[in-house]
Amino acid sequence: MNNKTALLIMHVQNMMVADYGGAEIIQPLQQALVAARRNGVRVIYVRVAFTDGYPEVNPHNKLIVAIKEKVxxxxxxxxxxxxxxxxxxxxxxxxxxxxxxxAFAGSSLELVLRSLDIDTLVLTGISTGGVVLSTLLEASDKDYVLTVLSDASAELDADLQHTLMEKVFPSKAKVQTTDDWISSLS
Incomplete structure (x- = not known):
């Protein structure tokens, strides 16, 4: 089972970790990472970045433009x-x-997942209301089996984090703590 599973570590980049509290998000991710490697779960990283001149930034995309202007x-x-x-x-x-x-948009993620014969994704990342939500919705439509690690996904808005983990994600994914997920690997 584990060789068809990938742990996705999404947007856990220096800038985002600093903005989202640092050590609090890193600890559960480190635990998940060690357990994944020990149990034959593939680890795939996704990071967001642009090329010089920002040719990928369409002025119609309000969120991406706002991120570019803020950061x-x-x-x-x-x-x-x-x-x-x-x-x-x-x-x-x-x-x-x-x-x-x-994580799928404008990337080679789907090609890599198909090439590795992955059918199950464990989602983590910064932010829950951004990359985790968007990736979960797209992965669900692509028929992946999904788990979200609730304590390895960070969101600045505590109400949004709660709503997503308790009300939105369970209809498309298993929501588990990192410890519960690690226990399920044995």
Missing amino acids: GVTLVDDPKMQIHEGVRPLEGEPVIVNYRIS
């Missing part, structure tokens, strides 16, 4: 856009760059 330079090689060192990829673990909020 400034978010280029692929910018240090603040790299995967946080607390969950650094090992050699051979794919790092996908995407250009929108969903």
Whole structure:
């Protein structure tokens, strides 16, 4: 079972970790990462970044434009856009760059998942109302079996986090704590 499962670590980049509280989000992610590697679960990273001149940023996309204006330079090689060192990829673990909020949008994620024969996704990331929600909705439409790790997904708005985990996500995914997910791997 585990060889058809991938743990997606999405948008856990230096800038986002700093904005979302740092160590609090990293600890459950580190636990999930160790357990995934130990139990034969593939680990795939997704990071958002743009290329010089922002050709991927359409002025009609209010959210992406707002992020660009708020954050400034978010280029692929910018240090603040790299995967946080607390969950650094090992050699051979794919790092996908995407250009929108969903991990699938503008990326090679679906191709990589099909190539690895993955049918089950465990979703984590920053932010719950952004990349986790968008990816969950698209992955559900693509018929993946889904789990969301509730304590390894960060959201600044506590009410939104609660609503998504308690009311929205359960209709499309199993919602578990990292500890519960790790226990299910044995």
